[in-house]
Amino acid sequence: MSKSAAGSQLTLTPVETAACCSPLLREPLSLERAEQVVPLLKALADPVRLRLVSIVAASEGGEACVCDLNDSFDLSQPTISHHLKVLHEAGILDRTKRGVWVYYAVRREVLADIAALIGGSA
Amino acid sequence: MSKSAAGSQLTLTPVETAACCSPLLREPLSLERAEQVVPLLKALADPVRLRLVSIVAASEGGEACVCDLNDSFDLSQPTISHHLKVLHEAGILDRTKRGVWVYYAVRREVLADIAALIGGSA
DNA sequence: TCAACACATCGACAACCGTCAATATGAATG
DNA sequence: CATTCATATTGACGGTTGTCGATGTGTTGA
Known part of the structure; x- marks a missing residue:
């Protein structure tokens, strides 16, 4: 696995996505799980x-x-370069180099995962 | 308005809730708007x-x-007291005193608002 | 090869944050 | 009252973070 882009993979199980509300609100978050999500929240x-x-x-x-x-x-x-690096290493932004320019794009699934965790669908 | 609990009130307009994806992903976030949301994200x-x-x-x-x-x-x-204070002042936790004990409860609308903003429904 | 450009990295600094021990506050109970 | 218990506040300390100027790296075009 490449050095960065460790984000996403919040691994929502079917059970978790079906019930009344978000995983966060339904059952105590494990320490490990919290430590997966927190870097993404910190980045945002x-x-x-x-x-x-x-x-x-x-x-x-x-x-x-x-x-x-x-x-x-x-x-x-x-400073902007630094912030882009933080977002990229959190797995929120994709990075593509074309010629002299570097383009960043949002990994929308990652944001959707975070949203699903904290807010839930219900 | 009491000193704390300034959270929520992300004021999603009908237009914003209807379209393809979350406000965050659809149009550039204004500085003011960002400064409303960031304290909530920081708290989490x-x-x-x-x-x-x-x-x-x-x-x-x-x-x-x-x-x-x-x-x-x-x-x-x-330390726990400090963290609870941060969450309360961000508007994420409600605080109720009953006798000698203090009870905290999650303001779910606030989390739902954040989730709607960053992840969107679509 | 050289200069110009786009972007990243480095090193430094002040501000902020998480944690603790000590202490304060305030309610219940004897 | 005095005491005890639950929670909050204070003050201090080390670690992290956002920012900058200076510099490095790699690409393009003359």
Whole structure:
């Protein structure tokens, strides 16, 4: 397994997806499970990163290059690069290099998994 | 409005709830909106707090007293108290005092709102 | 080969966070 | 009252995080 992108794989069992509400609210979360989910929540729990995810997702073709993202913030290029790295290593953003540019795209299943865990469908 | 419990009120408009996917993924999140949501995500982005929420929600009657919660962790009583305070001030946990005991309960709408925002229904 | 460009990494710094021991508060009970 | 019990607050400490400027890396085009 490559160094990053350890996210997703929250492994919802059929039982968990069927019942009244989200796994989080139905039964005590194990320590291991909590430690799987927390890095994803940490990655999202920053205004810059949350907006980065949003901007990337809303971009044409579902991806955006770093140069565009830099212009969306009043922050230095290394800072944006850092936040993108955090999101990528959490498994939330995919990274593709084309020529000189690097494009990021949102892994929507991962966000859906988190949402399913904390909010549940019911 | 009492000092804490500023959470929820993510004010999903009808338009936002109807379309293809979550607000987060459909259009760029405004700075103000991000700053509304981030405190909630920050509150959840800790293994102890995430488990606290889970344990409280899964408890009989949907609430749990601090004394029981203390026993669920290998942490000092002040530390648990601190985490409960964070969750309460974020608006995720309700607080009720009955006699000598304090009971916390999960505000499920708040978690549902967060889930709807980040994961969307689609 | 060289210069320009896009992006990442490094090193440093201040601010924030999780934890604890000690202590305070406040309710029940004798 | 005095005591005991449940919970909160305080103050301190080390570790983490967000930010920057400086620099490195790799690609493109002259």
